[in-house]
Structures are given as C-alpha cells and as structure tokens.
Amino acid sequence: MATTSPGALRRLQDWLPRLVLAPSFALVLVFVYGFIVWTAVLSMSTSRILPVYKWAGFDAYERLFAQPNWWMALKNLAIFGSLYIIVCIALGLFLAILLDQRIRIEGVLRPIYLYPMALSFVVTGTAWKWFLNPGMGFQNTVRGWGWESFTFDWLVRPDMAIYTVAIAGIWQASGFVMAMFLAGLRGIDSEMLKAATVDGASTFTIYRRIVIPLLRPAFLSAVIVLAHMAIKSYDLVIALTGGGPGNATELPSTFMYSYTFTRSQMAVGSASAMIMLMGIAAIMVPYLYSELREEKR
Amino acid sequence: MSAREMAIATAAGPSRLNRVVIYGLLLIFAAMYLLPLFVMLTTSFKSLDEIRGGDILALPADPTIQPWLRAWGSACIGVTCDGIKGYFWNSIKMVVPAVLISTALGALNGYVLTKWRFRGHKLVFGLMLFACFIPFQSVLIPMARVLGQLGLSNTTAGLVLVHVVYGIGFTTLFFRNYYEAFPTELIHSAQMDGAGFFTIFRRILLPSSAPIIVVCVIYQFTNIWNDFLFGVSFASGESAPMTVALNNLVASSTGVKEYNVDMAAAVIAALPTLIVYVVAGRYFMRGLMAGAVKG
Numbered sequence: 001m002a003t004t005s006p007g008a009l010r011r012l013q014d015w016l017p018r019l020v021l022a023p024s025f026a027l028v029l030v031f032v033y034g035f036i037v038w039t040a041v042l043s044m045s046t047s048r049i050l051p052v053y054k055w056a057g058f059d060a061y062e063r064l065f066a067q068p069n070w071w072m073a074l075k076n077l078a079i080f081g082s083l084y085i086i087v088c089i090a091l092g093l094f095l096a097i098l099l100d101q102r103i104r105i106e107g108v109l110r111p112i113y114l115y116p117m118a119l120s121f122v123v124t125g126t127a128w129k130w131f132l133n134p135g136m137g138f139q140n141t142v143r144g145w146g147w148e149s150f151t152f153d154w155l156v157r158p159d160m161a162i163y164t165v166a167i168a169g170i171w172q173a174s175g176f177v178m179a180m181f182l183a184g185l186r187g188i189d190s191e192m193l194k195a196a197t198v199d200g201a202s203t204f205t206i207y208r209r210i211v212i213p214l215l216r217p218a219f220l221s222a223v224i225v226l227a228h229m230a231i232k233s234y235d236l237v238i239a240l241t242g243g244g245p246g247n248a249t250e251l252p253s254t255f256m257y258s259y260t261f262t263r264s265q266m267a268v269g270s271a272s273a274m275i276m277l278m279g280i281a282a283i284m285v286p287y288l289y290s291e292l293r294e295e296k297r
Numbered sequence: 298m299s300a301r302e303m304a305i306a307t308a309a310g311p312s313r314l315n316r317v318v319i320y321g322l323l324l325i326f327a328a329m330y331l332l333p334l335f336v337m338l339t340t341s342f343k344s345l346d347e348i349r350g351g352d353i354l355a356l357p358a359d360p361t362i363q364p365w366l367r368a369w370g371s372a373c374i375g376v377t378c379d380g381i382k383g384y385f386w387n388s389i390k391m392v393v394p395a396v397l398i399s400t401a402l403g404a405l406n407g408y409v410l411t412k413w414r415f416r417g418h419k420l421v422f423g424l425m426l427f428a429c430f431i432p433f434q435s436v437l438i439p440m441a442r443v444l445g446q447l448g449l450s451n452t453t454a455g456l457v458l459v460h461v462v463y464g465i466g467f468t469t470l471f472f473r474n475y476y477e478a479f480p481t482e483l484i485h486s487a488q489m490d491g492a493g494f495f496t497i498f499r500r501i502l503l504p505s506s507a508p509i510i511v512v513c514v515i516y517q518f519t520n521i522w523n524d525f526l527f528g529v530s531f532a533s534g535e536s537a538p539m540t541v542a543l544n545n546l547v548a549s550s551t552g553v554k555e556y557n558v559d560m561a562a563a564v565i566a567a568l569p570t571l572i573v574y575v576v577a578g579r580y581f582m583r584g585l586m587a588g589a590v591k592g
Contacts, residue, residue: 016494017413024402024465025421031462032428035436042438051442095326098319105323111578112327115334118574118581119567120523122540126547126563127333130340130556131353141353175330179582232432235525239544256434261530266438273434284430292423 036277043270051266060267070272072247073255076162080251081230083166084173089222091170092177093215097207099178100185110182113175121172125239128168129155158248161241165233165249168240173229177222184218185211224287231279252276341365341561348556364557368565372558374545375534381562383535384542388522388569390453391538395460396517402461403468403513404506408498410469411476412484422473429466437530444531451532459531460521467520468513471587475509476502508580515577516584519570539566 043061046054064070095113099106116124131137134153142150154160188211196206234253241249243258252272260269340348341364342357370380410422440459441450449455479502487497528538537545543566547559574581 013493017409018415020405020494021409021421024406024469025425027462028425028428028465031440032431032436033424035439036431038439039435039437051438095323098323101319103319103323109323109327111574112330114578114582115571115574116330117585118519118570120525120540120543120570122523122525122544123563123567124333126543126559127337129547130560131333131336133556136348136351136556137353140351144351171330171333176585180586183586228430234434235540235544238525238529239547242548253432253434256437257530260438270438273432273437276432277435280430280432281427284427288423288426288430292419292426 039270039273043267043274045267047266047270049264049266056267060271063265064268064271064275067268069247069250070252070255073250073252073272076249077230077251079162080166080169080233081227083163084169084230085223085226087166087170088174088177088226089219091174092179092222093181093212095174095178096181096185097211099182110179113178115175116172117176119172121233121235122239124168124172125236128164128171129240132164155241156245158245161245161248165237165240169230169233169236172236173226177226180218180222180225181215184215188214220287224283227283228280231276231283252279337560337564337567340557341368341564343557345553345555345557364555364561365565367555368546368558368561372546372555372562373549373552374542375549381539381542381546381565384537384539385565387453387532387536388539391456391460392518392521395457395464395521396514398457399461399464399468399517400510400513402465403470404472404503404510405498406465406469407472407474407476408502410473411479412481412497412502413494422469425466425469427466428463429470433463433526437526441530451534451536453532453536456527456532456536456538459527460524463527464517464521468517471509471513471516471584472506474587475506479505508583511577511580512584512587515573515580518573519581519584522570 041053042051044055044057044059046052046056046059099109103109132139132152132155134140134151134156139150139152142152154164192210193206196210201209232253233251234257237243237249237251237254243250243254252275256269256272256276259265259272263269336353339355339357340353342360342362344359344361344363347358368380369382369385371378372380374381374384406425410418444450444455444459447455449458483501484497487501492500522538523540524538525540525544528541529544532538533541543562546562
C-alpha cells in the first residue's frame with residue numbers, strides 16, 4: 001500500500017474512491033429509492049390531480065382492485081406476458097439450434113434476426129400498425145391476390161388486439177433470445193456431443209437429453225429478461241393500439257399513465273405503479289441476489 | 298424407431314435434404330424479420346394514390362422522396378407543421394450529453410467498486426443494479442414534481458438529467474464487470490510507485506477500456522434514443538424527443554392520413570440506431586448480453 005505518502009494526503013487518498021462514488025450513489029438513493037418511497041406515500045394518500053399528503057391508508061389499493069379496467073390490464077399482461085415469454089423462448093431456441101448446424105451464412109442471418117432489438121418500440125408499433133391495418137395492409141394485399149375472404153383484422157377486434165401486441169413484441173425480442181441461446185450452445189463442450197453421437201444417439205435425442213438441459217442458465221436469463229420487459233412494456237402498446245380498441249389492450253403501464261396524468265386519480269395511479277414494482281421486485285431481487293452471491297465463490 | 302434404425306440414420310450423417318430444410322427454414326425466418334422493415338421502406342417511397350391502390354408488399358411503381366421531405370420538414374405534429382427535424386435535433390441534443398456523462402460516471406464507479414473496495418461495496422452495487430430494472434412508473438410522479446421545481450420541465454436538460462440518473466446503474470454494471478477481470482497486481486505495483494487514484498485510472502485502466510467504452514456508449518445511445526416514457530412524461534411539447542414526435546405524428550387524426558409520411562418518419566427515427574447496429578452490431582450485442590447475464 002502507499003505507505004510513503006504523508007498523513008493528510010494519504011487520508012484523502014483513502015477517502016477519494018468513496019467520494020468519487022458518492023454523487024452517483026446519492027443520485028440513485030434519492031431518485032430511485034427516495035422516489036419509490038414518495039410514490040408509496042402518494043399511493044396511501046387522497047391525491048387526485050395534484051399530490052395531497054393526507055393519509056388514506058390502503059383506500060387507493062382498494063379502489064384500484066375494484067376497477068374492471070385494472071383487472072383488464074392484469075388479464076392482458078397475463079396473456080401478453082405468457083405468450084411473449086413462451087414464444088420468444090421457443091422461437092429463439094429453435095433458431096439458435098438451426099443456426100448452430102455449421103451454417104455458412106450465419107454471419108448474415110444472425111444480424112437479421114437481431115436487428116429489431118435496435119429499434120424503438122414506437123417504430124416497431126408504427127410499422128406493425130401499418131402492416132396489420134385491415135383496410136390497406138396485409139389483409140388487403142392477400143385479398144388482392146384473389147383470396148377474397150381472407151381476414152386478419154385482429155388490430156381492430158377487442159378480443160384479439162392483445163395478440164397483435166404479442167406478435168409485434170415477439171418479432172422484436174425473439175432474435176435477442178436466439179442470441180442468448182446461441183451463446184449458451186457455443187459454450188457446450190463439443191467432445192461430449194461427439195461421444196454421444198458415437199454412442200448412437202440421434203440428433204434429436206442429443207438435443208433433448210443433453211444440450212437443452214445444459215442450457216438451463218440461458219433459459220433462466222431469458223425468462224427473467226422477458227418477464228421484466230413484459231411488465232415494463234408501454235411504448236409498444238401506445239404506438240400499436242393506444243391501449244384500444246376501447247380498453248382492449250390496456251396494460252398496467254398504460255393504466256398507470258392514464259389514471260395518473262389524464263384521469264386525475266394520482267393515488268390510484270401510484271398504487272398501480274407500486275403493484276408493478278412489486279411484480280418486478282419479485283422477479284429481479286432473488287435473481288440479482290443469487291448472481292451477486294455467486295461471485296463470492 | 299428402434300435404436301438400431303436411429304444409429305443408421307445418424308451414421309448416414311446430416312443428409313442433403315436435411316441441409317436444404319434447415320437453410321430453407323432459416324431463410325423464411327430471415328424474410329419474416331425483414332418484412333416490417335421492407336414494408337416501412339417501400340411505403341415511404343410510394344405516393345398516397347399507390348398506397349390506396351393496394352399491394353403493401355409491392356415495390357414502389359413510381360418511387361418518390363416527397364414523403365421523406367414532408368416528414369422531415371413540413372408534416373404537422375400537434376399545431377405546428379415543421380416536420381420532425383426539430384425533434385430529431387432534440388433527441389441528438391439529449392442523447393449526446395446523457396451518454397457521455399453516464400458513461401464517464403459508470404467508468405469511475407466501476408473502477409471504485411472493483412479496485413478500491415470498501416465495506417458494503419456489494420450492497421452499494423446491488424442497490425445501483427436493482428435501480429436499472431425498476432418499472433419507471435414507480436418514480437414518474439416524483440420526478441415530474443422535482444423537474445418542475447428545478448424549472449426543468451419540458452426541457453432537454455431535464456431529460457438529460459433523467460437519463461443520466463437512470464442510466465448510471467447499467468453503465469456501472471458494464472465497467473464493474475469489465476474491471477473485475479483486470480489484474481489487481483498492476484494496480485498494487487502502481488500504488489507502490491506512488492501513483493494516486495486518478496493517475497492509476499488514467500494511465501492503467503483507461504487505455505485498455507476502449508472495448509467496454511464502445512459497448513457502453515452504444516448501449517446507452519440506443520436506450521436513450523429509443524426512450525419514449527420519459528420523453529412523453531417530461532417533455533411532450535416543443536422539446537419532445539424524436540420517439541414522442543413520431544407517435545404524435547402517427548396518432549394524429551386530423552386531415553388525410555398520410556401513411557407514406559408516417560413510414561418515412563418512422564424510418565428516420567430508426568435510422569440512427571440502425572446505423573449504429575450495422576456498423577457496430579457486435580458491441581451492441583455484447584451490451585445486451587451484459588445487461589441480461591450479470592456477474
């Protein structure tokens with residue numbers, strides 16, 4: 001250690017690292033944790049259009065769960081989230097396995113599968129809104145080919161619109177999941193696979209019995225990342241359906257925004273934000289905790 | 298299928314037919330991923346008459362750049378009809394400082410958290426890391442109040458502040474994981490030679506940090522450019538970023554719906570991140586993976 005420095009300078013040197021970190025940490029403490037507490041307080045107040053610090057207990061939460069709209073948002077999140085996670089993983093794994101078969105044009109294909117991830121959700125939503133437009137989009141084109149009765153009007157059907165959100169979301173994120181699985185596949189010891197082939201196992205069996213179980217960490221990461229993206233999804237719905245038709249594609253994120261900023265129900269909006277936070281925390285805290293613990297070794 | 302038959306099938310190796318099927322599937326999927334981009338681009342070069350005529354998958358019969366000019370310079374967003382150019386520059390003015398500041402802070406934080414550890418460093422990092430993943434709805438109302446009190450509502454400076462604050466977690470994560478692998482012996486011997494905190498950082502760590510700086514800058518650039526929630530919440534008027542303007546343009550219901558102009562605007566909004574992706578896709582990928590697979 002720097003024993004040659006004089007006392008005062010040395011003390012400064014000792015404290016300097018912490019001083020450098022302090023502003024960032026203070027920002028995070030105030031703007032993240034302080035603000036979360038602030039939102040929690042608002043969710044237990046009587047706030048409507050402006051913050052009012054009058055205690056109302058869990059009144060806002062009771063009103064929140066009495067809202068059919070909130071239940072709609074939760075139901076939609078369940079549909080969207082489960083489709084998003086399951087299809088992204090199935091598709092991502094499938095593409096990763098195909099790409100892992102010594103494909104000569106892998107360098108061309110991989111970036112094509114992945115580029116949607118670089119786009120803004122607003123761009124994705126705009127593009128798919130146009131493509132799925134029943135009047136002038138894909139439906140019209142197929143009819144033009146001579147299939148007069150072809151119908152794909154999910155975008156404007158209240159019972160089906162949430163599935164269009166899932167389609168656009170899957171289009172955007174599945175390439176990313178593919179890349180996660182591909183990285184996992186590349187990490188598997190090829191000697192082990194060769195041994196299995198020599199033993200006469202079919203390709204399908206090798207994948208089902210050896211490769212896929214070895215990809216467990218990639219599965220876990222994919223589920224966590226996708227679940228957390230699903231809960232936070234906001235821009236995509238706004239750009240694609242605006243939450244409609246009616247409230248057919250309402251999600252917790254859009255619910256929070258409209259109740260807080262346009263419907264002047266700030267306490268209820270805050271309560272919904274706290275529920276979203278709890279959902280994320282339930283997923284992320286155990287995951288991050290185990291990741292950080294593992295580092296100790 | 299019996300075990301024997303399976304052995305025979307495998308012994309024959311991947312047949313030619315198999316290869317054709319694999320390549321066929323991969324190419325079909327590639328086409329599906331490219332389709333929306335293709336439709337966006339072709340629509341943006343068509344006249345409205347051609348669009349009404351119908352085939353969304355057809356190439357423009359009579360390509361025109363008129364929609365692009367309108368989107369950039371004269372399309373109506375809200376009450377003003379100056380196109381998206383002002384909002385595009387808003388985004389640039391927001392992204393550049395936000396990326397630089399958050400990356401610089403992340404580098405210093407990562408350095409402290411790996412090479413100058415103190416009691417509780419893990420807790421500090423854990424708290425910063427979790428901050429990356431919170432749903433921002435849970436800080437939206439207080440942030441709006443604070444920005445208002447600071448006089449930063451509806452300003453680009455306000456958005457820079459927001460993006461720096463909520464970007465620090467990720468930038469710190471990038472640099473921490475990168476410096477973790479950096480040999481601590483080098484730091485110790487530099488200390489023996491009397492080098493101080495900043496000298497060590499500048500002379501020893503920074504020169505070998507180029508890859509992670511690129512990863513971090515690209516990640517932050519993409520994230521901040523693509524942000525919508527903060528933009529729409531804190532700067533929805535004249536100082537709105539590109540994504541908010543695009544949404545306002547597309548969602549506006551006054552007058553004739555100009556789909557070609559909408560698509561041109563969408564491509565313009567996508568272009569900066571797409572260019573970065575094409576030029577430095579590897580680094581973009583590394584950033585995504587580091588954000589997904591921690592530790």
